[in-house]
Amino acid sequence: MSEPTETLQRVIYSSRVTPGGAFQVSEILETSRRNNAALGVTGALLVSGPYFAQVLEGPPAAVEEIFERIQCDARHEQITVLEVASPSARAFGDWTMGFAEEREDAAGAALLDPAAASGLLDRLKTALTNTAASRRRHA
Numbered sequence: 659m660s661e662p663t664e665t666l667q668r669v670i671y672s673s674r675v676t677p678g679g680a681f682q683v684s685e686i687l688e689t690s691r692r693n694n695a696a697l698g699v700t701g702a703l704l705v706s707g708p709y710f711a712q713v714l715e716g717p718p719a720a721v722e723e724i725f726e727r728i729q730c731d732a733r734h735e736q737i738t739v740l741e742v743a744s745p746s747a748r749a750f751g752d753w754t755m756g757f758a759e760e761r762e763d764a765a766g767a768a769l770l771d772p773a774a775a776s777g778l779l780d781r782l783k784t785a786l787t788n789t790a791a792s793r794r795r796h797a
């Protein structure tokens with residue numbers, strides 16, 4: 659999916675589930691996989707207790723469009739941008755939206771700390787690899 663010459667943008671953010679809301683993460687993943695595939699966006703979503711961290715990567719206009727929508731989504735709040743970068747290659751090129759879940763612990767809340775950006779890509783890659791049931795490479 660990643661051409662060496664394509665211009666890429668990567669956004670990493672974290673957020674917290676809006677208290678009192680009820681939804682299935684599977685709904686988010688379904689929507690993400692459909693929309694992201696259509697726009698050439700890849701990435702990964704980490705759910706750690708009530709906290710999210712997500713990596714979105716792809717053509718800048720597409721990443722911005724999707725991130726705008728995500729920011730308006732009432733299912734989460736405290737959206738904290740951890741990194742905006744122009745990487746030379748995709749970190750999750752095989753995933754329209756990889757998914758990893760961690761049980762709730764202190765590491766979840768720490769995702770809202772801007773310092774969480776450091777090491778998050780590796781943490782996500784490891785978590786994806788270790789969560790075999792959620793491993794769904796896009797076609």
Ligand SMILES: Cc1cc2nc3c(=O)[nH]c(=O)nc-3n(C[C@H](O)[C@H](O)[C@H](O)COP(=O)(O)O)c2cc1C
Pocket residue numbers: 686689690691693694703710712714724727728729730731733734755
């Ligand atoms: C934590 C979180 C992550 C999301 N990630 C994506 C995503 O990667 N791509 C996407 O299209 N929508 C994502 N959404 C859903 C969007 O906020 C929005 O509901 C969706 O894009 C609407 O698409 P639709 O008009 O096709 O239903 C996410 C929502 C949440 C709460």
